[in-house]
Amino acid sequence: MDNLTFTNDFLLVEGLKVTYPSSYPIFILLFLFYIFAMGCNIGLIILIATEKKLHHPMHFLFCNLPVNDIIGTTVILPRLICDIFKQTSERSMTYVECVVQAYFVHIFTTASHTALVTMAYDRQVAICNPLLYTAVMTDKMVVKLSATAWALPIIVVAVMIGLTVRLSRCRSKIENPFCDNASLYKLSCENVSINNIFGIVYSVAALIISVALMVVAYVRIVTVCIISKNKALNSKAIKTCSSHIAVYLIMFVSCAIMIFFHRFPEYTENRKLASIMFHIVPPGLNPIVYGLQTKEIRQIIVKRWWKNAVDKL
Numbered sequence: 001m002d003n004l005t006f007t008n009d010f011l012l013v014e015g016l017k018v019t020y021p022s023s024y025p026i027f028i029l030l031f032l033f034y035i036f037a038m039g040c041n042i043g044l045i046i047l048i049a050t051e052k053k054l055h056h057p058m059h060f061l062f063c064n065l066p067v068n069d070i071i072g073t074t075v076i077l078p079r080l081i082c083d084i085f086k087q088t089s090e091r092s093m094t095y096v097e098c099v100v101q102a103y104f105v106h107i108f109t110t111a112s113h114t115a116l117v118t119m120a121y122d123r124q125v126a127i128c129n130p131l132l133y134t135a136v137m138t139d140k141m142v143v144k145l146s147a148t149a150w151a152l153p154i155i156v157v158a159v160m161i162g163l164t165v166r167l168s169r170c171r172s173k174i175e176n177p178f179c180d181n182a183s184l185y186k187l188s189c190e191n192v193s194i195n196n197i198f199g200i201v202y203s204v205a206a207l208i209i210s211v212a213l214m215v216v217a218y219v220r221i222v223t224v225c226i227i228s229k230n231k232a233l234n235s236k237a238i239k240t241c242s243s244h245i246a247v248y249l250i251m252f253v254s255c256a257i258m259i260f261f262h263r264f265p266e267y268t269e270n271r272k273l274a275s276i277m278f279h280i281v282p283p284g285l286n287p288i289v290y291g292l293q294t295k296e297i298r299q300i301i302v303k304r305w306w307k308n309a310v311d312k313l
Contacts, residue, residue, distance in 0.1 A: 009094050013083070014175055027081060045066050064115040065119075072109075128224045170189040178275075250289070257277075
C-alpha cells in the first residue's frame with residue numbers, strides 16, 4: 001500500500017495503543033477528564049461573563065485561554081475515547097476530517113502562546129503604569145489584543161496546512177494518535193523538506209517569540225517592584241502574576257517536550273504520549289491554577305458555593 005498511489009479518501013489513524021484489559025480504565029479516565037476539563041473551562045467563561053465584578057480587561061483576556069483549551073481538548077479527546085474499543089483497522093477518518101483536526105490541533109498550540117502573551121502585556125501595563133491602565137486597556141484595546149491572539153495562529157497555521165494539502169498521497173495510515181501537520185505530510189512520497197523546515201521554523205519561532213515577550217514583560221514588572229520598594233505593589237504583582245507564570249510554565253514544558261520528541265524518530269512512543277498529554281494537562285490545570293490563584297474569582301466561587309450550601313440546609 002505504501003508504494004502505491006493512494007486515492008481513497010479514508011485514512012487509518014493509529015489512535016491509542018492499549019491492551020483490552022486496560023481499555024476500560026483508560027476509557028473511564030479520559031472520559032472523566034474530558035468532562036472535568038470542559039466543565040471547569042466553560043464554568044470559568046460563564047462566571048466571568050455573568051459576574052460584573054470580573055468585567056475587567058485582565059479577565060476578558062484570560063477568557064481566550066479557556067476557549068482555546070476547549071478547542072484543544074475537544075479536537076482530539078472525543079475521537080480518542082470513541083476509538084479505544086475499536087480494532088486498529090477500524091480506526092478511520094476521511095482526509096478532510098484529518099486536515100480539519102490537524103488545523104485545530106496547531107491552532108490550539110499557537111494560540112496557547114499568543115493568549116498568554118496578551119495576558120502578560122496586560123499585567124505589565126497594570127503594574128508598571130497603573131495610572132494609565134484604564135486609558136491604555138480600553139475595550140477597544142482588549143478586542144485588538146484578542147483579535148491578534150487569534151489572527152496570528154489562524155493565518156500561520158493555514159499557510160502551514162496549505163503547504164501540506166498541496167502534496168499528493170501514497171500512504172493511508174496516520175502513525176500518530178491523532179492528525180497533525182507532520183503526520184499529514186508523511187503520507188506523501190514527494191519531497192517534504194519545505195514542510196519540515198516550515199514546521200521547525202514555526203515551532204521554534206512561536207517558542208522563542210513568546211518566551212522573549214514574556215521575559216521582557218516580567219523583567220519590567222520585577223524592575224518596577226524593586227525600584228518602588230512598595231510592599232503593597234509587590235504583593236499585588238506576586239498575586240496577579242503567579243497564576244499567569246504557572247499557567248505559562250505548564251504550557252511551555254508540555255509543548256517543549258512534545259516538540260523535542262517529534263524530531264527524534266527513536267522516541268516515537270514517547271512523542272505520541274507527550275502529544276496527547278499536551279492536550280490533556282494544560283486544559284485541565286489552567287482553570288484550577290488560575291481560578292485558585294486569582295483572588296476575585298476564588299472569592300466569588302467560595303461565596304456562591306457557600307450560598308448554595310446554606311440554601312440546601
